[in-house]
Amino acid sequence: MAKNLTGDLQVASANRLVDGIVVWLDEAGQWTDRLENAAVARDKRNSEILLDRARAEAFTVIDPFLVAVTEDDDGTVEPLSLREKIRASGLTFDAIAADAVRYA
């Protein structure tokens, strides 16, 4: 069952400076492009600490901020808002890129 419909659970996110891609702060204080590796703050106090840590690690990212998430019983984290779901999962349609060269 999904928890945290009130938005108590938070992760810290930003866009990476060098290429703009979406990243989250992990437990080790590194920025990761995998949401499942994000550090989750479980109450307001820890959310403030998480955001402070994110800002302290902001040399390689732009404008860190907190994202409200839910967490399933198996620990899968998902953003609450559609905007953040799209930031986490990418486009919701197939881009016209059949011949696209996907960069690493």
Next chain:
Amino acid sequence: MPDTHFYRYDDYDRTLVSERVDQFRDQVRRRLAGELTEEQFKPLRLHNGLYLQLHAYMLRIAIPYGTLSSRQLRKLADISRKYDRGYGHFTTRQNLQLNWIKLEDAPDALAALAEVDMHAMQTSGNCIRNVTADHYAGAAIDEIEDPRIWAEIVRQWSTLHPEFTFLPRKFKIAITGSPNDRAAVRVHDIGLRLWRNQQGEVGFEVIVGGGLGRTPMIGKTLREFLPKDELLAYLEATLRVYNRYGRRDNLYKARIKILVHEVGVEKMREEVEAEYAATRDGLRLPAGTIEAIARQFAPPDLPPRPATAGRVEAQRLSDPDFALWLKSNVAPHRVPGYAIVTASLKPAGSPPGDASATQMEGIADITEAYSQAELRVSHEQNLIFPHVAVEDLPQVYRSLAALGFAEANVGKITDIIACPGLDYCALANARSIPVAQRISNHFASLARQHDIGDLKIKISGCINACGHHHVGHIGILGVDRNGVELYQISLGGDVDFGRTALGTILGPAVTADKVVETVDAIVTTYLDAREDGERFVDTYRRIGAQPFKEKVYGPL
């Protein structure tokens, strides 16, 4: 092969653009090295068209007055492959956006653009943005004069203009040279309409204070007739008044339309004319300068040809889709035996305005083979071949079909304008492209589309109205209500041929899964009520909103 029949950069232009690339390269280096903060760097990157969107940086490339050479389009394809994901999005301001640019690659992308006399300056920020123009310019049968000559003059004047680099808000200028406005001049900060007065002189109607966005306004006539050579001085006076009195205290009230609305067009005119009287002699272009630029827009040598061709007629009779394409995607040309062809970037179910690198190259091939190596981007997010011989239409159709761009839907219900929406845009509240795709798939039948007739749907993912929803025959605005995407439907907007009107909201917003059936109900109501020859918007004006409301929401 001649490169272009439009303005070619001189040494001054090339030096300016090249120096700008060098400056930006150094700014990026300093940002990546931590010598500049994001707060310091952000205005610098925005001045070079580099935005940060949801997933990545987005580079907005200026396509002045929507005119491109095939060589430039090939370079755009190349840049999109090399530095992006192999596709681009043509916008409602005749620009191209690349959605996945890396900051570290941006200077190289700009350097590549500079190789073909292009840049991304003034595609962001509170400055005079890329000047737009009629996409049929230089080819339209109803044209009085080619508006691109003046668009180019305005481009040169406004590029890095020190007085107008930090206006209260962004400033958009559109120019048409035809009585049938295809450039939406009444919904721009300044719209310019070339016309001929009773003395036979050609000059500008200057329209001010139009715009969409949060507070849509139809522009008002500031000057009925302005001699052409006075254009820059008059624009300067207008911009100066705006710069002085435009509101800087409230972002949402900073556009010139709010100033004109608050003080009234009469007071605005009084202020502009006073400023103009004091400064008019300081900025009058020498005739030689105007002529030199005009010469660069000299029309291509198009010897008149037969107005019809046997093979066109034969295919028209044997191929129903080609016959529909001739009706909707081909327009008459000023020279007998030629036509203006629109490549629809709206194949069924595709993101409106998107083209892959391969498709761009295919378009470039067609322009070189059949259209004087020149093409246009329309504000309706399509590409136009301005000079096609009528006898070549079957080959052009076949070539476009191979690219997926021969949909016979120009001006029809699936020729949808849509902004990038919440899938890409940091400002959006709701998605636009998936909504456009669902509508497009639902109405994919060409026979049905042509039966419905001219009907323009315009979709915006937020109130900033990049998808021009206010002037859609059916306008769709995405909103966020408590985390749920809802879509507000408006009817009766229009922007074509001087019939500019803002749509009226039909009723309560609908959920995403109800948009298609709502549009279908609106179309059905129109089909049931229309009289001979009536377009959708004509029927709407005749019968009003009530029948549409009852069909969509039930008896009221």
